[in-house]
Amino acid sequence: MEILELCEKIGLQPEVKKRVEEISKEFDFGAAEEILKDLHDYDKMKEAWMRLEEKIGEDSEHMKILTCMLKASADAYEIYQKKGIEDSIYFATMKCYTRFLEEAYERTGRYVFDRYWWTGRQAGCHLFRIGELEYEIICKKSKSPEGGTGISIHIPSDADFSPACVDESLAAAKHFFAEYDSARQSSAYCCHSWLLDPVLQTMLGQDSNIVSFQKRFEIMDIGDAGTDYLEWIFKTQEKDPEKLPEKTTLQRKVKEHILAGKVIRNVYGRLIG
Incomplete structure (x- = not known):
């Protein structure tokens, strides 16, 4: 091409x-x-x-x-x-x-x-978008809490994050890897993201898409505090917490969380089932 x-x-x-x-x-x-x-x-x-x-x-x-x-x-x-x-x-x-x-x-x-x-x-x-999510083949020599093997799940910013769409993507991905790379059929699916930080459950309803996504994973490593979430939640380059926008419930609660001196971590989780 x-x-x-x-x-x-x-x-x-x-x-x-x-x-x-x-x-x-x-x-x-x-x-x-x-x-x-x-x-x-x-x-x-x-x-x-x-x-x-x-x-x-x-x-x-x-x-x-x-x-x-x-x-x-x-x-x-x-x-x-x-x-x-x-x-x-x-x-x-x-x-x-x-x-x-x-x-x-x-x-x-x-x-x-x-x-x-x-x-x-x-x-x-190494990475494929299948439905709403992306799946990265993690090779053996690379470092990760899963020992350097597996399939890492990424959530694109334009993804429909509803449970039904996530279900559909996961099912399609498992079919894809069975067809494309049978050696990956038994690979663990993992995710390393601020979206898995359990603290978000205190800010969101139990029926939120983020909390629903979290419940799919077993936490393997609580990870380190990060700032990646700022770009995705606030959609701005602003680094001063005082000046962050408060247009959504999540923005307001995360801003309050940051101003209280607390952090959001990039958590490692393994897909259950």
């Missing part, structure tokens, strides 16, 4: 698509070929995007590295086809680029590609 075809299929913003087209006409992808191939090795993935960043050098709003990641993702289409993975999963997975750019625009008023450190997972065929 060609880069511009992928851009079209995932609905990349016209302004960004134009810049990608201009860069792709001049960029020497051959010089970055080996780096992009390393994205397919889970344990080389982080080093690969760091090397790519260094090789590219000055990169206004990270549009060059976006173009490279799109090139790697377009090339990955052949792998999907060989493995018999349906196009709907491929395009749903690659729409992460459009989503990340839109999220950056909402925060900054500019199309900035600030998630290039994450998209090696999609470009390297």
Whole structure:
């Protein structure tokens, strides 16, 4: 698949698509070929995007590295086809680029590609969006409370987080891995997220989507205090707790929690059943 075809299929913003087209006409992808191939090795993935960043050098709003990641993702289409993975999963997975750019625009008023450190997972065929959730194959050499193996669940910002949609996604994922990688049939499903912090249960009703999601997991590690939740709950770059918005019940209660000197942790959980 060609880069511009992928851009079209995932609905990349016209302004960004134009810049990608201009860069792709001049960029020497051959010089970055080996780096992009390393994205397919889970344990080389982080080093690969760091090397790519260094090789590219000055990169206004990270549009060059976006173009490279799109090139790697377009090339990955052949792998999907060989493995018999349906196009709907491929395009749903690659729409992460459009989503990340839109999220950056909402925060900054500019199309900035600030998630290039994450998209090696999609470009390297380690992460798949199946229904409303994303599933990342965690390889053996990587470190995690589960011993470096398993399937990690991620919750995209645009996901329908209702119990019914989560049920549907989990069922589809189990079917997907049985078909795509039978060795993963017995893999544990895990999640590492602020969404699993039990303290949120004191702020939300027991019938909330977040609490319903938490009840699916056994806590394996309470984790460390983080700040990731600020971006997702408050949708702002504001770091001063006093200035955080209070438009929703969750925002008001989390803000009160922070101002009281308390924290929200990135908790590790294992899916029950």
